[in-house]
Amino acid sequence: KQEVTQIPAALSVPEGENLVLNCSFTDSAIYNLQWFRQDPGKGLTSLLLIQSSQREQTSGRLNASLDKSSGRSTLYIAASQPGDSATYLCAVPSGNTPLVFGKGTRLSVIA
Amino acid sequence: DAGITQSPRHKVTETGTPVTLRCHQTENHRYMYWYRQDPGHGLRLIHYSYGVKDTDKGEVSDGYSVSRSKTEDFLLTLESATSSQTSVYFCAISDRVPGGYTFGSGTRLTVV
Numbered sequence: 748k749q750e751v752t753q754i755p756a757a758l759s760v761p762e763g764e765n766l767v768l769n770c771s772f773t774d775s776a777i778y779n780l781q782w783f784r785q786d787p788g789k790g791l792t793s794l795l796l797i798q799s800s801q802r803e804q805t806s807g808r809l810n811a812s813l814d815k816s817s818g819r820s821t822l823y824i825a826a827s828q829p830g831d832s833a834t835y836l837c838a839v840p841s842g843n844t845p846l847v848f849g850k851g852t853r854l855s856v857i858a
Numbered sequence: 859d860a861g862i863t864q865s866p867r868h869k870v871t872e873t874g875t876p877v878t879l880r881c882h883q884t885e886n887h888r889y890m891y892w893y894r895q896d897p898g899h900g901l902r903l904i905h906y907s908y909g910v911k912d913t914d915k916g917e918v919s920d921g922y923s924v925s926r927s928k929t930e931d932f933l934l935t936l937e938s939a940t941s942s943q944t945s946v947y948f949c950a951i952s953d954r955v956p957g958g959y960t961f962g963s964g965t966r967l968t969v970v
Contacts, residue, residue, distance in 0.1 A: 777956075778956040789964075790963040791948065845891050845903050846903075846950075850900035
């Protein structure tokens, strides 16, 4: 059974800092990994979908890397802003089954 | 999110009553999912559908049933609501497996 762990559970950083969020998964036989953002009381917004054949994917200030063999992914946020404050979730499908989610990292960027 | 809507957005119901939540999509995606989100547990899969009239159970399916009679609609029914089913319910869609998911805005259900 796929299990997804996100560390740290919460993170507080000053504005402008570069930061890394971590995601690990137990079953490395994955096809892709997806990072989401969730604002309080809101739904999930897809940030990046990284295929197993890719090592990284970039969108603006966000960069996600994937290392299947070690069961790890990182989400790098450059030059953080207060608007980046949210909970970040990673999720992987287990084989052909639906996405399994980590519990998220709650990020606060302090102005 | 554009293309996927959930209704109602909020609902308060009494223990023992039946409740149906609706997910509607305009993307013509084959796959639809119901998740619940609870503090300390994160998002957990309830049921999913891989086509009209084709559904399967997820991790926390007890007490829930689903129906999909049309591509665009996926209904989640709580046959007899309990307080443990107080949660935020999210619907998601995808056009292929494995593929990226798009989520709805959620339904906040309170069972009193």
